[in-house]
Ligand SMILES: Nc1ncnc2c1ncn2[C@@H]1O[C@H](COP(=O)(O)OP(=O)(O)O)[C@@H](O)[C@H]1O
């Protein structure tokens with residue numbers, strides 16, 4: 523057993539998605555596309571003798587169900603300490619990042635001998651089971667600008683990506699409970715998500731991704747006034763922006779938000795998937 527291990531998992535902004543439930547959470551998931559980010563989550567796992575696991579994010583002890591499930595699945599009594607560049611609950615896939623980072627680091631600390639795909643499957647299943655995400659984990663394992671053609675964990679899904687890189691700006695006005703949205707009527711997202719995916723498969727470019735994402739955000743009925751206004755202001759300054767699913771967050775390519783007079787956070791698309799440090 524090692525003293526500790528650390529993994530870095532990129533943040534993930536989903537531009538559009540459709541939900542695809544299944545009785546087996548490792549086969550359930552989403553189709554869609556998004557951006558993995560150089561801003562992300564660093565997850566450190568160390569063994570504990572305490573009767574219950576401890577999960578700390580940016581110094582605060584919190585309850586993130588997928589992390590607990592991953593530790594139980596790996597039979598790993600641990601303390602998980604995460605540092606995030608991104609806000610929790612605002613559409614950056616932090617719950618998925620913490621689950622995936624915990625799986626990678628716990629496997630190393632407790633000297634389990636699971637493969638990367640097995641660990642991604644465990645983290646993906648835990649995230650889906652908790653209702654806090656559908657496609658973040660497999661996207662964060664992949665890196666780049668993943669296009670999720672078929673839902674599920676590595677043994678069932680089919681991923682492609684948009685071969686591009688970009689500077690990314692983002693501005694978050696607040697949280698949107700993923701669990702609330704996913705436990706509601708997601709059928710209304712299915713057609714919008716299918717249309718968006720068809721557009722990006724037809725034309726796998728960043729511009730078509732952004733256009734498809736804006737169309738989806740409108741059709742999904744999730745746009746808030748502040749998000750809609752900000753997207754319009756970026757467009758008026760000849761920029762490309764859309765809403766991060768699922769958060770009250772706007773993301774833009776290049777300098778879109780800055781050019782519209784905002785002071786956004788700045789990062790870039792992440793060229794690779796999650797890594798052990
Ligand atoms: N202060 C908090 N704000 C938002 N979520 C929180 C907080 N503390 C714990 N959580 C848990 O973190 C998870 C957030 O998941 P989600 O809404 O999908 O966020 P993200 O979009 O960052 O992945 C949920 O399991 C939620 O119960």
Ligand SMILES: CC(C)(COP(=O)(O)O)[C@@H](O)C(=O)O
Pocket residue numbers: 534536538539551552554611612613614615616617618654655656657658700767768769
């Ligand atoms: C959009 C979402 C369903 C939720 O994303 P988040 O709120 O960041 O957990 C994501 O998991 C996806 O399937 O694309």
